[in-house]
Amino acid sequence: MIYKDLVVIGGGPAGLSACKVALEADMKVALFERSFDLGGQLVKQTHKFFGSESQYAKTRGIDIAKILIDEIKNEGNLEIFLDATVVGLYKDNIITVYQKDKYFKVKAKAIIIATGASEKFLGFENNDLPGIYGAGAVQTLMNIHGVLPGKEVVMVGSGNIGLIVSYQLMQAGVKVKAVVEASKNIGGYLVHASKLKRLGVDILTSTTITKALGFDAVEGVEIVKLDDLWQRIKGTEEVLNCDTICISVGLSPMHQLLSMAEANMIYVNELGGLVPIKTCDYETSLPHVYACGDVTGIEEASSAMVEGKICGLMAARHLGFIHPNDEALEFELNNQLCILRQGPCGEKIRCGLKKVGEIYD
Numbered sequence: 001m002i003y004k005d006l007v008v009i010g011g012g013p014a015g016l017s018a019c020k021v022a023l024e025a026d027m028k029v030a031l032f033e034r035s036f037d038l039g040g041q042l043v044k045q046t047h048k049f050f051g052s053e054s055q056y057a058k059t060r061g062i063d064i065a066k067i068l069i070d071e072i073k074n075e076g077n078l079e080i081f082l083d084a085t086v087v088g089l090y091k092d093n094i095i096t097v098y099q100k101d102k103y104f105k106v107k108a109k110a111i112i113i114a115t116g117a118s119e120k121f122l123g124f125e126n127n128d129l130p131g132i133y134g135a136g137a138v139q140t141l142m143n144i145h146g147v148l149p150g151k152e153v154v155m156v157g158s159g160n161i162g163l164i165v166s167y168q169l170m171q172a173g174v175k176v177k178a179v180v181e182a183s184k185n186i187g188g189y190l191v192h193a194s195k196l197k198r199l200g201v202d203i204l205t206s207t208t209i210t211k212a213l214g215f216d217a218v219e220g221v222e223i224v225k226l227d228d229l230w231q232r233i234k235g236t237e238e239v240l241n242c243d244t245i246c247i248s249v250g251l252s253p254m255h256q257l258l259s260m261a262e263a264n265m266i267y268v269n270e271l272g273g274l275v276p277i278k279t280c281d282y283e284t285s286l287p288h289v290y291a292c293g294d295v296t297g298i299e300e301a302s303s304a305m306v307e308g309k310i311c312g313l314m315a316a317r318h319l320g321f322i323h324p325n326d327e328a329l330e331f332e333l334n335n336q337l338c339i340l341r342q343g344p345c346g347e348k349i350r351c352g353l354k355k356v357g358e359i360y361d
Helices: 015-025 040-043 062-071 135-144 160-169 191-199 257-261 300-318 326-340 346-354
Strands: 001-009 029-032 080-083 083-092 095-097 102-113 117-118 132-134 154-157 175-180 202-203 209-212 220-223 238-241 244-247 251-254 267-268 273-277 289-291
Touching: 001 015, 001 300, 015 029, 015 040, 015 062, 015 095, 015 102, 015 191, 040 062, 040 135, 062 300, 117 154, 117 191, 132 135, 135 160, 135 244, 154 160, 154 202, 154 209, 160 175, 160 244, 175 238, 175 267, 191 202, 251 273, 289 300, 300 326
Parallel strands: 001 029, 001 102, 029 080, 102 289, 132 244, 154 175, 154 244, 175 202
Antiparallel strands: 083 095, 095 102, 117 251, 209 220, 220 238, 267 273
């Protein structure tokens, strides 16, 4: 059995940020990451971030990952476990871990769940053909391994990820035949959509995919228009020739560990699915088990970083590890989070948070 003050599960922007603040409060921390590298989704994000200087505005995601890792990697009170999958969360703050053919237990005074999110998929005819990818897989192929997924792509979904990945595909020389969006409106920021429009990419709203075409691999896609009730309009079917279909229809919080431990959960559509009910101090219904980042609701990485810092601060404080800048830091971080969630773009997340008891006026 390994004993630690704090265990952080997930080495993405939320988990890394939580570690930083907890270490500053002099906690002994263990960080578990199932991948071979830290950074989470940031390691495949080559685009520059929006936001403020505090959230590394105008900095590329891959560079933000390096900053967050460099801030903690040489800390003496931190032990990092890579290629380590946390397979169980139990009462009394015990976790079980599988790493390199070994299975072991860790007991912590506090646990932070920062497991992030997984990609949603779509059900349609032939959706198991080779050549159909999630947007995250396409980013991994291109931005980490330098491999093109195909020559002609149809993107399904016009959220920020779909728009950004479409632009990155075009930068790499791949032709984006169209972006298909079931809603009446483009889901992502218009600045991203405008880039594609200027490059001649059609964004087909009120349109969905009906089936992938091909035998051994994707050779095309059939799409159809939708009416105001989201029903297919007969006679509007159209075939687009392509060798790749990229699915970008949102993310789901990776709640499995919290659900396994029977934390109080609630399904909130605006937050992406099943999320934990937590206090204003980010503590779940499980004593000294905290949650932050996309596992509590799908947002941008900027919000995940701020939430991670708050979570680390609260976990430390509740155990008597007082950060040297405790109250001032809490005030500043909460202010940053409120700013990130302001305006029309933050309306969806504000609505979702109200359903789990967090109020934003």
